[in-house]
Amino acid sequence: MDFTNKTVLVTGGSRGIGKATAIAFAQKGAKVGINFRSNVKEAQKTLAELQGEGHQIFQKDISQKENCEELIDDFVKAFGQIDILVNNAGISIFHEIDKVDFDHWTHAWEETFRTNLFAVANMSYWASQSMIKTGGGRIVNVSSRGSFRGEPTKPAYGASKAALNAMSQSLAKKLAPYNIYIGVVAPGFTETEMAAVTLTPAERENLLRESPFQRMAQPEEVAHAILFLASEGAEYTSGTIIDVNGASYLRQ
Structure with a gap:
């Protein structure tokens, strides 16, 4: 995969999956x-780790919805156009009913x-307006296996990601005539800095048992799937949801 001369915006790009994605795109030549x-x-720490020059x-x-238009405007002013948007930013709040x-x-x-949903919708709106003018682009949204299996301790999280899946597939149909392709990755639990801090030993042990690999996903593995969906040649996968959960949850 070569992203030379491509511009990429990664939301929530300073840590975890977003950071791994930003690093991977930079390694492949993207700005x-x-x-x-x-x-x-x-x-700033993540920025310093990116290979090459010209990143911001x-x-x-x-x-906040007004910030989405401003972010796309600022990005386009800095880079000339937006080729790829990765909607990675998300939150998770425990709220057992x-x-x-x-x-x-x-x-x-x-x-x-x-x-998890409205910001992705708004970012996709403003990015697609720009992409239509420049002849196309790619949007990759980060979902979750929780959108399929349910999240009993965080039902809003599971519901928001399920809605994101449906929205992504709707946009894949609508935007295809403009050469804008939509992809989704649905990771299982991923080994990030936040996981290291928040998981108890018992919780970690339970998570490890969920996958036959006996481990959690690495951020770089999720990033690899994101780069595939954003790559040249992957156009006909538009609307696809790729599971990156180590066979911990299998769906038909």
């Missing part, structure tokens, strides 16, 4: 824009959908 919400130090960071909270009060419940749903 990369890293979007992040608040941690400037982490974003963009601080915007894309859960039998354990939380109603305020916590509604807050979890509103915040989760604002970031």
Whole structure:
């Protein structure tokens, strides 16, 4: 896969899957824009790890809809056009229906959908407007195996990712005539910095048992699938959802 002369915007690109994706695109010759919400130090650290020159960071909270148009505008001003958008930014809030009060419940749903679905819809809208003008592009959305198997402790997360899948496939149909191709990756639990901090030993052990590989996904493995969907020659996979969960959840 060669992305020389391609421009890529990765939301939530300073850590975890987003960071691995930004690094992978840069290694393949792309000019990369890293979007992040608040941690400037982490974003600058990731920027310094990117191979090649001309990469930039963009601080915007894309859960606020006005920031999505501004982010695309800023990116296009910096790079000339947007060839590839990776909608990776997402949040996850625990809200077990039998354990939380109603305020916590509604807050979890509103915040989760604002970031995991509405921001992706808004980013896709503004990116596609630009891509239509330049003759096409690619959008890759990061979903989750939770969109298929359910998330009993975080139902809003599972629901937001299921909605993202449906939206992605709708856009794949609508945008194909404009040479804009949509792909989705649905990772299982991934070995990120956040996982290392938040998982208890017992939780980690349970997760390891879910996959016959007896391990979690590495961020680089998810990034590999993202790069495939964004690559030249993958056009006819538009609308595809690729599972990256180590056979921990198999769907028909």
